[in-house]
Amino acid sequence: xxxxxxxxxxxxxxxxxxxxxxxxxxxxxxxxxxxxxxxxxxxxxxxxxxxxxxxxxxxxxxxxxxxxxxxxxxxxxxxxxxxxxxxxxxxxxxxxxxxxxxxxxxxxxxxxxxxxxxxxxxxxxxxxxxxxxxxxxxxxxxxxxxxxxxxxxxxxxxxxxxxxxxxxxxxxxxx
Amino acid sequence: xxxxxxxxxxxxxxxxxxxxxxxxxxxxxxxxxxxxxxxxxxxxxxxxxxxxxxxxxxxxxxxxxxxxxxxxxxxxxxxxxxxxxxxxxxxxxxxxxxxxxxxxxxxxxxxxxxxxxxxxxxxxxxxxxxxxxxxxxxxxxxxxxxxxxxxxxxxxxxxxxxxxxxxxxxxxxxx
DNA sequence: TTTCCTATACCGTCCAGCCGGTACAGTAAG
DNA sequence: CTTACTGTACCGGCTGGACGGTATAGGAAA
Numbered sequence: 001x002x003x004x005x006x007x008x009x010x011x012x013x014x015x016x017x018x019x020x021x022x023x024x025x026x027x028x029x030x031x032x033x034x035x036x037x038x039x040x041x042x043x044x045x046x047x048x049x050x051x052x053x054x055x056x057x058x059x060x061x062x063x064x065x066x067x068x069x070x071x072x073x074x075x076x077x078x079x080x081x082x083x084x085x086x087x088x089x090x091x092x093x094x095x096x097x098x099x100x101x102x103x104x105x106x107x108x109x110x111x112x113x114x115x116x117x118x119x120x121x122x123x124x125x126x127x128x129x130x131x132x133x134x135x136x137x138x139x140x141x142x143x144x145x146x147x148x149x150x151x152x153x154x155x156x157x158x159x160x161x162x163x164x165x166x167x168x169x170x171x172x173x174x175x
Numbered sequence: 176x177x178x179x180x181x182x183x184x185x186x187x188x189x190x191x192x193x194x195x196x197x198x199x200x201x202x203x204x205x206x207x208x209x210x211x212x213x214x215x216x217x218x219x220x221x222x223x224x225x226x227x228x229x230x231x232x233x234x235x236x237x238x239x240x241x242x243x244x245x246x247x248x249x250x251x252x253x254x255x256x257x258x259x260x261x262x263x264x265x266x267x268x269x270x271x272x273x274x275x276x277x278x279x280x281x282x283x284x285x286x287x288x289x290x291x292x293x294x295x296x297x298x299x300x301x302x303x304x305x306x307x308x309x310x311x312x313x314x315x316x317x318x319x320x321x322x323x324x325x326x327x328x329x330x331x332x333x334x335x336x337x338x339x340x341x342x343x344x345x346x347x348x349x350x
Numbered sequence: 351t352t353t354c355c356t357a358t359a360c361c362g363t364c365c366a367g368c369c370g371g372t373a374c375a376g377t378a379a380g
Numbered sequence: 381c382t383t384a385c386t387g388t389a390c391c392g393g394c395t396g397g398a399c400g401g402t403a404t405a406g407g408a409a410a
Contacts, residue, residue, distance in 0.1 A: 020282045135344040145321030169310035210391045
């Protein structure tokens with residue numbers, strides 16, 4: 001794996017394990033096993049590093065969505081179903097909150113969220129394209145955001161089995 | 176209004192207007208019109224200040240919920256309906272992101288979210304008490320979290336009228 | 351030799367927390 | 381009444397450390 005990728009991994013791990021405020025160039029370098037100079041060679045500023053993290057997050061989300069899309073049977077609500085499955089995929093970025101990048105971005109510089117907004121817009125287009133009842137699909141997608149939000153914040157509205165039931169219920173509504 | 180309350184107000188305003196990273200004791204003091212020493216007299220540390228902000232947020236949420244609960248007609252899903260109305264109340268803490276306190280808490284010290292978790296637990300108890308279909312109520316509450324999340328992050332899944340339709344759709348499901 | 355990558359040393363700034371003070375009550379003895 | 385004392389609220393300077401960013405040199409591979 002390239003050094004650049006290792007640095008992003010490290011930054012993600014820091015945000016996940018220690019919190020956003022502990023994400024410093026020094027710490028990222030230490031975790032990645034190189035010096036601060038090395039980090040600053042690959043990312044010309046801290047903002048740039050966060051941009052890289054957000055980029056990574058988006059790529060992982062897109063890839064996961066495409067994987068699940070392929071696996072979903074054709075028919076109405078295919079994209080919405082995809083989103084639900086992706087949201088609950090234990091190996092996806094929705095778990096193991098790689099999405100700490102989001103928090104880091106919002107915290108340090110709200111402008112860095114722009115690419116995420118673009119990702120949302122893309123999703124919304126897809127949802128629109130194959131959802132007979134847009135209100136219903138929208139509600140469920142928003143609920144998926146809620147799930148993600150709770151995980152990010154470390155808040156639990158329901159336990160593990162509750163989450164499983166939520167997922168099934170959402171999918172039931174998309175038949 | 177007491178100085179202590181004024182300081183919390185100022186801290187909230189800073190998070191809202193300038194971002195979490197700009198929340199410093201100096202700045203809070205400046206906005207509140209007192210000195211840093213004064214701030215530290217009322218809050219013995221920055222964490223303590225944030226605790227105060229979170230506390231305030233919770234009180235506002237609880238109060239808003241009780242107001243809306245009174246206004247809701249009796250019957251099933253009364254608490255769930257309350258939550259939806261509170262979430263879309265333009266004068267509630269869900270708008271005018273006082274909830275920056277949440278972000279501040281998670282950012283600076285994840286432990287400070289604990290009171291929020293307790294608030295969620297209280298809500299969940301209430302929802303359980305009067306919802307015939309718990310899965311349905313849970314899905315909708317989670318969607319409300321999603322709405323809040325999007326507002327916090329400055330992300331829009333849908334526009335203003337889309338939000339209004341979402342609200343109506345949620346309430347239709349709770350009849 | 352040139353290019354790519356990494357290490358070391360350093361600078362300026364910012365910030366949390368500390369602390370010695372001030373102002374101003376109230377209050378109680380003399 | 382007045383003096384002496386006490387507690388509350390607040391001020392503002394200081395310090396030690398952390399952090400972002402720069403400059404520059406070392407070294408390996410091609």
